[in-house]
Each structure stands twice: as C-alpha cells, then as structure tokens.
Amino acid sequence: ATITHVLGARPNFVKAAPVIRALAALGHSQRVVHTGQHYDERMSDVFFVQLGLPEPDINLGVGSGTQATQTADVLVGMEREFLDNPPSLVVLYGDVNSTVGASLAGAKLGVPLAHVEAGLRSFDNTMPEEINRRLTDQLCDLLFCTSPEALGHLAREGRPDAAMHLVGNPMIDTLVANLDKFDAAAARAAHGLGDGRYVVATLHRPANVDSPARAAELVRALHEVAAEVDVIIPLHPRGRATLSAAGLLDSERIHVVEPLGYIEFMSLVRGATAIVTDSGGVQEETTLLRVPCLTLRPNTERPITITSGSNRLVTNEELAAAVLKACDDGPYAGELPPLWDGQAGPRIARIITTWLAAR
Ligand code: UD1
Numbered sequence: 001a002t003i004t005h006v007l008g009a010r011p012n013f014v015k016a017a018p019v020i021r022a023l024a025a026l027g028h029s030q031r032v033v034h035t036g037q038h039y040d041e042r043m044s045d046v047f048f049v050q051l052g053l054p055e056p057d058i059n060l061g062v063g064s065g066t067q068a069t070q071t072a073d074v075l076v077g078m079e080r081e082f083l084d085n086p087p088s089l090v091v092l093y094g095d096v097n098s099t100v101g102a103s104l105a106g107a108k109l110g111v112p113l114a115h116v117e118a119g120l121r122s123f124d125n126t127m128p129e130e131i132n133r134r135l136t137d138q139l140c141d142l143l144f145c146t147s148p149e150a151l152g153h154l155a156r157e158g159r160p161d162a163a164m165h166l167v168g169n170p171m172i173d174t175l176v177a178n179l180d181k182f183d184a185a186a187a188r189a190a191h192g193l194g195d196g197r198y199v200v201a202t203l204h205r206p207a208n209v210d211s212p213a214r215a216a217e218l219v220r221a222l223h224e225v226a227a228e229v230d231v232i233i234p235l236h237p238r239g240r241a242t243l244s245a246a247g248l249l250d251s252e253r254i255h256v257v258e259p260l261g262y263i264e265f266m267s268l269v270r271g272a273t274a275i276v277t278d279s280g281g282v283q284e285e286t287t288l289l290r291v292p293c294l295t296l297r298p299n300t301e302r303p304i305t306i307t308s309g310s311n312r313l314v315t316n317e318e319l320a321a322a323v324l325k326a327c328d329d330g331p332y333a334g335e336l337p338p339l340w341d342g343q344a345g346p347r348i349a350r351i352i353t354t355w356l357a358a359r
C-alpha cells in the first residue's frame with residue numbers, strides 16, 4: 001500500500017515536506033509525483049534540496065500552458081500514473097492546476113484522495129485558484145484544514161463533517177523547522193542592503209501582473225515606496241516581462257532579483273520592516289514571523305492572517321502610506337491561529353494512518 005503525493009508548484013513543495021517526513025516516520029511506503037508545472041531550478045529543485053524532500057519518483061513534464069492545456073496535461077498524466085502505480089491514498093496540496101488535475105484523474109478511477117489546505121475560499125472566481133479549491137474539495141475523501149473557518153465553508157458546500165480535520169498549517173511546520181537557518185544579516189549582505197530598513201515585495205497573481213495597465217499602476221506604487229525605503233523584489237517568472245516593460249528595473253532603491261531559495265527568501269523576510277505581496281503563503285509566513293504584511297489584492301482566502309496576524313489588504317493607492325505606517329508601528333504581537341505550532345505534519349500522518357487502517 002503506497003501513499004502517492006502530487007506536487008507541481010513552489011507552494012506545494014513547502015507544504016508537502018513536513019507531511020512526507022511525518023508519514024515516513026510512521027513507516028508508510030510513499031511515492032512522489034512531480035507534475036512538472038514548475039521546472040526552473042529556482043522554482044523547483046532548490047526546494048527539494050533545502051527542504052529535504054525525496055527526489056520525485058517520476059516527473060510528468062507538464063510545464064507551462066494555458067489554464068486548460070496545463071490542467072488537461074496533468075489530468076492525462078496522472079491517470080496513466082495512477083493506473084501504473086495504484087495508490088492506497090493520494091495526497092494533494094493547495095490550489096494549483098496540478099492539484100485539481102490530479103484530483104479529477106484520481107476521483108474518476110475511484111482512488112481515495114486527501115486534500116491538504118482544504119476549505120480556504122476567497123469567494124472570487126476570477127482567481128484560477130478558487131475554482132481549483134472548490135472542485136478539489138468536492139472530490140476528496142479526507143479534508144485537512146489549516147484554519148477554523150474552512151470547516152464552515154466545507155460544511156456549507158455539503159462535505160461531511162467526518163471527512164474534515166483541523167490540523168494546523170504544514171507551511172508553518174516548514175517555517176518552524178527551519179527558523180534557526182534564517183539569517184537576516186547574511187541576506188542583507190548578499191543583496192547589498194546595508195543596515196537600513198527594507199521592504200520585500202513579491203508579485204505573481206495574474207490579476208496584478210498579466211495586464212500592462214495594472215502592472216504600470218503597481219510599478220508606480222512600488223516607486224512611491226522606494227522613495228522612502230529600499231525595496232527588494234525576488235521576481236516570479238510570471239511577472240518578469242510585463243513588470244519590467246512597465247518600468248520595474250533594478251535601480252539604487254529597487255533591487256530586482258531572481259526567485260530565491262526558501263532559506264534565502266525567509267531570511268530576507270525575517271529581517272524586513274514590511275512585506276508587500278500577492279502570495280497566499282507569504283500572508284501566512286508573515287503572520288508567524290510577526291512581520292507587517294501588505295497584500296495587494298481585493299480579497300484573501302486566508303482571512304485568519306488579518307484577524308490573527310499582521311496582514312492588511314491594500315490598494316496600490318494605499319500602499320506607500322501603509323508601508324510607512326508599518327515602519328512606524330514595528331512588529332506585530334498578537335495571538336497566533338490555533339494549531340499553527342509546527343505539528344500539522346504529524347497530525348495529518350496520524351489521521352491518515354488511522355483512516356487507512358479502518359478501510
Ligand atoms: C502557479 C499557481 C498559483 C501559485 C503559483 C506559485 C495555478 C493556476 N497557479 O502560478 O496558484 O500561486 O504557481 O508560484 O496553478 N514559469 C517559468 N518557470 C517555471 C514555471 C513557470 O518561467 O518554472 C513561467 C512561464 O512563463 C509560465 C508562467 O511562469 O507560463 C506561469 O506559470 P504557471 O505554473 O502556469 O502559473 P504561476 O503563475 O506560476
């Protein structure tokens with residue numbers, strides 16, 4: 001009996017590492033499938049090395065494409081994989097196209113499915129991820145939730161209580177497990193940041209970076225921030241062309257760099273005065289690190305980062321003032337979300353073990 005993990009994109013790697021480690025500790029046989037959705041060394045390999053993930057048993061080589069072609073290639077590839085290597089359970093992570101493609105392939109073959117990070121909702125179907133989340137949660141037998149409100153969303157969508165488990169947040173497990181490796185001084189030195197204040201920005205949501213008009217607004221807002229404080233931007237490949245065409249160029253106060261490895265990225269975040277982002281995971285990581293987070297989105301599927309953390313949704317017009325306020329206010333100190341204690345992986349592994357034994 002083998003548990004198959006399906007990984008495709010950068011956030012999947014960060015979430016899967018603690019689950020795979022905890023299942024290995026309980027003696028389960030496991031298989032890791034990489035769909036190939038992310039493939040650059042800096043978007044993929046570096047995470048396997050730094051997080052101690054086992055080398056994938058197979059890479060489907062799906063690569064980039066439109067929403068339909070990428071999802072369809074995952075669907076076809078995963079069907080072949082499940083037929084060749086029938087799993088006792090498949091573990092899916094997050095909300096990327098690899099997640100939904102694998103869930104549909106598995107469900108049609110009657111393969112049992114578990115979803116890590118179930119029940120998050122932005123209620124915004126213009127995000128491809130919202131569609132992926134809703135569909136995946138409909139198809140999965142085990143639903144592992146990071147946040148209490150997720151259970152309510154799943155119940156309202158007709159999912160059975162017995163399938164849902166509030167387990168904490170495996171992305172936070174990874175953060176806690178690596179805390180002593182984050183070296184803010186080394187990160188400053190690596191990027192020539194001196195000892196002053198700095199802001200880290202990450203941008204990659206289609207709504208922000210795909211249209212030249214929207215990209216131009218954001219670049220203007222980032223220049224306003226850079227007039228006050230150094231800004232360092234590890235730029236996701238998705239935004240590269242549009243943002244640089246809109247004038248986001250390496251300059252004295254704006255440092256545009258390649259995507260960073262996990263340890264290098266979190267080292268920078270740990271030492272930052274504030275973070276500007278449209279990432280999902282970064283809203284959660286900054287909640288634990290108590291670094292002020294300004295999210296350039298009209299909504300979030302992670303509202304607990306606002307109520308329990310330092311996150312705030314801002315428009316590009318509000319951004320510069322919000323960064324200056326964060327610089328004045330300093331680090332946030334509040335109560336963390338329940339079970340964000342670094343033990344989500346072991347909780348998930350115990351529930352899976354019991355569930356498999358009862359089948
Ligand atoms: C995907 C996820 C998103 C997640 C993000 C994490 C979906 C629908 N989106 O978005 O939820 O937040 O990953 O980073 O699944 N590219 C490269 N090298 C790579 C990978 C991508 O250059 O290794 C470029 C390609 O031009 C590609 C573009 O980035 O077309 C977008 O990649 P894709 O995986 O389709 O979506 P992301 O924007 O990365």
Ligand code: UDP
Nearest residue numbers: 010011234259260261262265279280281282
């Ligand atoms: N991350 C990283 N290097 C970077 C940017 C991000 O290691 O340059 C990590 C970080 O831990 C983040 C995770 O990758 O939480 C996933 O990030 P991303 O923003 O790509 O995906 P999302 O969470 O928005 O789906």
